[in-house]
Amino acid sequence: MRVLVTGAAGFIGSTTAELLLDLGDEVVALDNLVRGRRDNVPARAVFVEGDVGDVDLVSSLGAFDACVHFAARIEPADSMREPETFFANNVAQSFSLLEALVRSGTPKFVFSSSCAVYGNQVEMPIDESRATSPHSPYGETKLMVEQGLRWMAQRGRIRSASLRYFNAAGSTLAHPERHDPEIHLIPLALDAVRGRREFLSVYGTDYPTRDGTCVRDYVHVSDLADAHVRAIHALDHHDSLTLNLGTGTGSSIFEVLDSVRRVTGREVPIRLEDRRPGDPAEAVASQLLSRERLGWTPRSSGLDEIVADAWSARQTL
Numbered sequence: 001m002r003v004l005v006t007g008a009a010g011f012i013g014s015t016t017a018e019l020l021l022d023l024g025d026e027v028v029a030l031d032n033l034v035r036g037r038r039d040n041v042p043a044r045a046v047f048v049e050g051d052v053g054d055v056d057l058v059s060s061l062g063a064f065d066a067c068v069h070f071a072a073r074i075e076p077a078d079s080m081r082e083p084e085t086f087f088a089n090n091v092a093q094s095f096s097l098l099e100a101l102v103r104s105g106t107p108k109f110v111f112s113s114s115c116a117v118y119g120n121q122v123e124m125p126i127d128e129s130r131a132t133s134p135h136s137p138y139g140e141t142k143l144m145v146e147q148g149l150r151w152m153a154q155r156g157r158i159r160s161a162s163l164r165y166f167n168a169a170g171s172t173l174a175h176p177e178r179h180d181p182e183i184h185l186i187p188l189a190l191d192a193v194r195g196r197r198e199f200l201s202v203y204g205t206d207y208p209t210r211d212g213t214c215v216r217d218y219v220h221v222s223d224l225a226d227a228h229v230r231a232i233h234a235l236d237h238h239d240s241l242t243l244n245l246g247t248g249t250g251s252s253i254f255e256v257l258d259s260v261r262r263v264t265g266r267e268v269p270i271r272l273e274d275r276r277p278g279d280p281a282e283a284v285a286s287q288l289l290s291r292e293r294l295g296w297t298p299r300s301s302g303l304d305e306i307v308a309d310a311w312s313a314r315q316t317l
Ligand SMILES: NC(=O)c1ccc[n+]([C@@H]2O[C@H](COP(=O)([O-])OP(=O)(O)OC[C@H]3O[C@@H](n4cnc5c(N)ncnc54)[C@H](O)[C@@H]3O)[C@@H](O)[C@H]2O)c1
Pocket: 006, 007, 008, 009, 010, 011, 012, 013, 030, 031, 032, 033, 034, 035, 036, 037, 050, 051, 052, 053, 069, 070, 071, 072, 073, 074, 089, 093, 112, 113, 114, 115, 164, 165, 166, 167, 168, 169, 178, 179
């Protein structure tokens, strides 16, 4: 296959591009490097620097068998401060990209959506039939693209899979998680352990969870990459898919910090802070539908493996 991977200089895009290349596919990696890093793009991919919303640029790349669209601004807190930037980048540019892809006859589109579309849910696990209610402009951008994609599939323009990731974590050695600024718990905790930051802030210890801290569903980035490849193939049989990608198991912040202690042998220095607005107490995926539609179940054995892989990769930075 010839696959366009947008956001391939970022964390999940680079890992997925590497897997596609390992499987013998041709990868064109498109990224404007606003957040990602050039050295994160797999060497075997053809790299194109530019905006996904640049219709002339995307059109000049020719037709693809599929596009996997990771490129986005991903920081919910920033989206609260400057929503317009997020709607312009994540929504407007996504539809410009889609316009160019439809014009070139690209038949399949796999979209990085997020559990942020669900907002604050009380019943766990969350399945795909749950009413959506994003709590941030970031989550809303994901939902808006999903909705446009469903219309486009219904009108026979392009087939698509919207994959709602829960918390992407772990790493491969070649592509460590490296957001700038880093906003994710495990790399922040590992940096606190190795003295790259003074402490880890824990936001809220009075949530209605088993130990008072937020519970999240951490899924290994290698498993996410695998699900994307499966989604491309599943679009041979489906016009439109909307699927959760998670493990079905939640871990609290304190449970993650216990895992970091087991893996590194060191205690994470923490500072307890107030809750952050908009953080749901719990977000755990039902994975029944993705198992059924993609034949996908995470291969990673759980949190300790995720943290151990993240730790190995982090030490290369
Ligand atoms: N990391 C997570 O836990 C998580 C969870 C749910 C959903 N997602 C989604 O997965 C996708 C990838 O996340 P990530 O963690 O790899 O993020 P990342 O920031 O590491 O990668 C995103 C990449 O997109 C590029 N980019 C952004 N806007 C662009 C544009 N307009 N044109 C071209 N390139 C652009 C950035 O330079 C960056 O390299 C995002 O869409 C994100 O919303 C991530």
